Every structure is written in C-alpha cells, then in structure tokens.
Amino acid sequence: MPDAVIDTPPASVRRTGLGEALRWRMFRAMEQLSDWRGNNTQGVFSLSDPEARGPALWLYVTTIGELNAVAPMLEWLTAQRPDLRPVLITEHAHYREAYLARLPGAVVCLTRGHSGDARALAERLPPQLLALAEIPCLPSDAPCRFSYAFLREARRSGARTLLLNGWLYHYAPPARLDQIERRLLERDYLQALDVLCVQDANTAEHLARRGAPRARLQVTGNMKFDAMQRPGWQVSQARSPRLLGDLLASGRPTVVAGCVTELPEQRAVLGAFRRLLAQHPQALLILAPRHPENTERLQALLSLLQDEQLVAARRSELDDAPLPKQVQCLVLDTVGELRDFYAAAQVAHVGVDHNVLEPLGLGKPLTIQDGWNTTYPSYPVYRMLHDQGVLHTCTDEASLCAYWLAAVAQAPQIADDLRRTEEVLAAMRGSVARHQAACGAWVSAARG
Structure with a gap:
C-alpha cells in the first residue's frame, strides 16, 4: 500500500455518529450486566500520582519490551509536547517501577479497561494526544486489553489519536464481553484513530478490510530496528x-x-x-x-x-x-x-x-x-x-x-x-523518521 497524504481536520471535529452512539449504548448495557454479575475489570483503577491533574498525553504500551521498542518515538512525542503530562496506561501493576524509571515524569494508570476507568482518567487527566504502541490494532487482539472506552473518551476530549508500529496477533477475544466489544465496535475503534502506522503492507491491507480508512494507513516499517541502537549508553x-x-x-x-x-x-x-x-x-x-x-x-x-x-x-x-x-x-x-x-x-x-x-x-x-x-x-x-x-x-x-x-x-x-x-x-532502520513524518501534523494540530 503506497504512503498516503493525510489531511488534518480542524481540532473541533471529534464527534461520533448516531450509529456509533447506539452501538456504544448497547455495549454499555452489556458491560453493566457484566458488572452486576461480577465483572473482574472493576475496582482496579489507580494512579501512581493520585493528585495529578491537567492536560495529558495518554500512552498505551503492552510490555517493558514494547516500551523499549517504541521509546525513540515516545521520547519525540514528549519532547514535542512538554506541556502534556505523560500517562502510561497498563493492566500490569508490576510494570509501574520500570515504566517510571523510563519516563520519570509520567503517571502510571492501572486499569483493566472498564469504561468507568476511562471516564475517571479523562476527568482528571484529559488527553490532547493518545498513542497506542504497538498493539492492539483491533479490540482484544492480544493477551492485553486496551478497551474502546479509552479511545472513545480520548476522542470526546478532542485528542489526536495515533497508532504506532502497528501489528496484528490474529487472536480471538478471550471473554464474552470482549467478543461483544469487537463485534459491535471494531469499525468504530479503527475509525477513531487519526493515523495508523503499521509495520507492513499485509497489516495495512487487513485493517483496511476491517474498516480502517485507507487514507489514514501508513506503512512505516518496524521501529524496533531503530530502538535497538544505544550509541550514548553508559x-x-x-x-x-x-x-x-x-x-x-x-x-x-x-x-x-x-x-x-x-x-x-x-x-x-x-x-x-x-x-x-x-x-x-x-x-x-x-x-x-x-x-x-x-x-x-x-x-x-x-x-x-x-x-x-x-x-x-x-x-x-x-x-x-x-x-x-x-x-x-x-x-x-x-x-x-x-x-x-x-x-x-x-x-x-x-x-x-x-x-x-x-x-x-x-x-x-x-x-x-x-x-x-x-x-x-x-x-x-x-x-x-x-x-x-x-x-x-x-x-x-x-x-x-x-x-x-x-x-x-x-x-x-x-x-x-x-x-x-x-x-x-x-x-532495516528508518522507521522512526517515517513515523515522525506521518504523525507530525497531528501532534502539532493537538495544540489547537
């Protein structure tokens, strides 16, 4: 798939359609039913800095290895937007210390993806930018959970939304509620991303068939080949x-x-x-x-x-x-x-x-x-x-x-x-520069 030229819409255009709103209400009804039955995603939400408030850069990175893999791009994003407090979203409590060692000024948000957690985070640390790296490209496509609720709250806050180093596991959703989320909201999930930087043409084509706008897809290669370089390490x-x-x-x-x-x-x-x-x-x-x-x-x-x-x-x-x-x-x-x-x-x-x-x-x-x-x-x-x-x-x-x-x-x-x-x-290097070229306009537009 050839590189596309992505036009950046005005910052105020972040609304969803009537169809998405209806599908979201259906999902929320199912989530509430699951809550009544004992939804295990409830009651986990916490922040490493409970007093943190203000505009934020939300980051979802699945593991320490993935954090290292996309570190050059995350460092570029935080340098471009020093006015935003980085928020690392994770379901793994044991990653907190390592995440904060990598990004000392960040807030670590512990959550299993409940929509109530997404609302609570948006109220305290409303995002102007959201970056997903490098999975999941689809809801519940991996043994980790970044729910559509967080993506939706980011859009409602006016945030620009970026997928970095995208790749697919091709996993089936592990739980019934995850299956419902994918069935109802997969296209909305993909269409809520402003730019989708993916590792290869096969991933781009697969996501296009699932509903990602082709004009937003960018084949940028694998950032891990850039991240492995450590010339200044001591x-x-x-x-x-x-x-x-x-x-x-x-x-x-x-x-x-x-x-x-x-x-x-x-x-x-x-x-x-x-x-x-x-x-x-x-x-x-x-x-x-x-x-x-x-x-x-x-x-x-x-x-x-x-x-x-x-x-x-x-x-x-x-x-x-x-x-x-x-x-x-x-x-x-x-x-x-x-x-x-x-x-x-x-x-x-x-x-x-x-x-x-x-x-x-x-x-x-x-x-x-x-x-x-x-x-x-x-x-x-x-x-x-x-x-x-x-x-x-x-x-x-x-x-x-x-x-x-x-x-x-x-x-x-x-x-x-x-x-x-x-x-x-x-x-095999050069992916970080391609990511920056693809995302630069959206990072700048988030200032609006």
Whole structure:
C-alpha cells in the first residue's frame, strides 16, 4: 500500500455518529450486566500520582519490551509536547517501577479497561494526544486489553489519536464481553484513530478490510530496528550501576540468557553453562526468567539451579554492589533491568519468542533455539533476521556451549557473524523518521 497524504481536520471535529452512539449504548448495557454479575475489570483503577491533574498525553504500551521498542518515538512525542503530562496506561501493576524509571515524569494508570476507568482518567487527566504502541490494532487482539472506552473518551476530549508500529496477533477475544466489544465496535475503534502506522503492507491491507480508512494507513516499517541502537549508553544510566560496572570490569566470561521461560530451554541453558564451566571455572550465567512475579515458575527455576549444584543469587535480594565471586548464576528476577545487563555479556541467549534485538543492539553474539510462535510480536523481527541468515540457532546444549566458547575466545567466526548482522540491521532502520513524518501534523494540530 503506497504512503498516503493525510489531511488534518480542524481540532473541533471529534464527534461520533448516531450509529456509533447506539452501538456504544448497547455495549454499555452489556458491560453493566457484566458488572452486576461480577465483572473482574472493576475496582482496579489507580494512579501512581493520585493528585495529578491537567492536560495529558495518554500512552498505551503492552510490555517493558514494547516500551523499549517504541521509546525513540515516545521520547519525540514528549519532547514535542512538554506541556502534556505523560500517562502510561497498563493492566500490569508490576510494570509501574520500570515504566517510571523510563519516563520519570509520567503517571502510571492501572486499569483493566472498564469504561468507568476511562471516564475517571479523562476527568482528571484529559488527553490532547493518545498513542497506542504497538498493539492492539483491533479490540482484544492480544493477551492485553486496551478497551474502546479509552479511545472513545480520548476522542470526546478532542485528542489526536495515533497508532504506532502497528501489528496484528490474529487472536480471538478471550471473554464474552470482549467478543461483544469487537463485534459491535471494531469499525468504530479503527475509525477513531487519526493515523495508523503499521509495520507492513499485509497489516495495512487487513485493517483496511476491517474498516480502517485507507487514507489514514501508513506503512512505516518496524521501529524496533531503530530502538535497538544505544550509541550514548553508559553504565551510570543503569538501575544497578555498581553491580553492572563491576561485572564489566571483572572480565569474567559471562553469558546473559534473557526471557528463558520454559523448563526444557532452561535445562538446555544450564546444561550448556555446566559445559562452559568445565573450561572456564570463573564463568557467570545471568539468567532472566520471563515474568519473575510468577512465584511458581520462579521457584521451579531455583529448584533446578539447586539440583544442578550451582551457586545462585537473586538480584532482588542483593544490594547494588559487586557480585560475590562465588556466585555462578545471577537470577535476574527484577523487571526492566535485562536490557542493561546484556552489556555485561560475552555472549547472549534469548529465549524462544522474545526480543533478539536488545543484545544485538549492543553488538553481542547471540544464540537462540527453534520453535517460535508466529502470533507473537517478536516473530516479525525473528522471521526477517532468520531469513537473512544472521541468527545462530542451536538445537541442544552441546551446540550452545560450542558457540559460547567461540564467543568467549573471540573466534574469527564470531566477528564475521557480528559484521553480517550489522549490515542486515542497518538496511532495516528508518522507521522512526517515517513515523515522525506521518504523525507530525497531528501532534502539532493537538495544540489547537
């Protein structure tokens, strides 16, 4: 789909039609019935700053990884509109600290998407801009919930509405009320967005068929290839600068394994690390499980480390101080620190279905395993890099260890891999500039 020229209407034109109003009343009646039956989206609403008031920039970002992925665009938006208080909307309470570390001046709004929450937020922090990044492009299209109510309240407040880095999961709505919302309000949801920046032409065409105005669709590529660059990064910017700085200075052979969630892959990583220790007794494994707040999964990992007789420590139980030398495995059971700890790696491993660009952005050799899910947001990047032949897939612990040993030894193979990877990544950048060109008029119009 070719780039379109989007005309910006006057700021006062934000009304919905009679048909939308009727459909909204029907949905609200169903939501009220669900409330009477015990709707679990009620009673969650809270603000990190309960006293916050005034005009706002609403931001919906599904995870810490997605926040990092679209950070250059969010930083540009907040720089363009310093008069607006950023409000990060999330259903995940455990993201609050990491979100505020990334955007210290922001307010974090905790909600599960109830329309009453949308009204309450609009009364206290009325939006002039709303940005969705990068999902959901459709109601309940992902294992997260940004309800039409928030989009509708933004329009009622006169806000300009932007979709950034759009991509589709192709998930079915998980609950009956979500199914009703999509059936009744999908076209209204799409038509309430002023500009839809999507990753590829297939996504644009799919959304057009579902009701998105073609003139508002922009194919802007994947912003993650820009966000991975960290040219000005310094250890002092990390949340654990003393611990991380000591690791960087120590010279210990270090493997950082990020988002390794499933037990078989955890066993493969630990088995490979055991083999590495046989040749490098001072080696360190930094292992970051996905969702460390899941106590059952975390306890299973700690039991596995005990079975392997590895000396382990949990990051959450340590001060920001040099890591004791006897520790062989640091379990990174905090949220929002993994991206910085990749800096300490001689080699990185990324768990299946997660973000390979974070370690690549720091120039780290990387291993992965097979079995990636086509519906996950990490898949488009994985597929592109896999097709270009720059991801090193290992089938077992022996092949994992062999590549890690080559990385620790700085073998010529590793330098060749990194050079080819950088050439491929360089060719895929430029999405942030395309987003800014597509959204610039709407950001300026929001001042009206």
